[in-house]
Amino acid sequence: MRKEKFLPALVAGFSLAVLSVVPIIQLATCCLLAPLAGIFGVNLYYFQMKKDPEFRLEKSDGFQIGLLIGVISGFFESIFQTLLIFVSKDNPVHDSIILMQQYLPNINIPEIINEISREIDEKRFSALLTFTLFFNASVVNSIFATIGALLGISNIKKRIKEPFS
């Protein structure tokens, strides 16, 4: 992997993580935030590299940048979310349980989930929740940022009328 991909992925991934924890932004952008980060990352990479005459944008660049954005944003997002839980009085796990019971009253909640909820109530921190947040954000953002990055590559190729590779 070219090291030049890291900086655009870092910028796009960090931006995605910051914007993901702002409720109004999440409300406004809905499912488009991660793909937009992918498009942004690929465009940053293209603008960084286009002066090099031998440079050709490839599909594999999109996959690599998308995955990098996913992992980087997952890392920062889990930190931000954990800090937010730490300083706030919210308990997202408890809220999820309540919501679930609202639609499925007879559902049994596993003890481990109740335990995470209790841990947050008492210590405002749960290592398992932080890991789950990281895993969830990394997987979902990687998938959708990669789709965005591929869309970005397709768009750039259409714009500059360069043959696909």
Next chain:
Amino acid sequence: MKINQNVVYFFITFILIIFIIFIFSLHFLQNSAGLLLIRNFYGKICHQIGSRCFSFNDKPLLICARCTGIFGGMLILFFTLSIFKELRLKFDQINYKKISLFLLPLFIDWVLNFIFKIETTNFVRFLTGIIFSFVPVYFLNSLIINSKNQR
């Protein structure tokens, strides 16, 4: 490694079918840990506001009407492109600037909802989502059919 183009289209269609099936998780899943996991997965890509989601049997879908439109539209379009091969090339020949017009309805709906606080219905959101889905499918289609390592 050469990959058959048809396989790519059918694979994407299959993934989208799975994605759409699981937005009905509240209707058929009884495992709470699985439900929480799936709800969190969709929660990462959609705000999941109850009033903006379609509901069946008093249980909401796990994504909002707009996202349902976008992913539903993508599924319909990819399924169509999987079946009718000649459409792939015709679709790709449309100028990308014209395709950008398909962003407009969603953008207008978003501006009305978010900036001017004028509430449109879930059906309108769903419809603008479907129209929007032409854009990602157009660029993905272009990427697939113009790839050198595909036949």
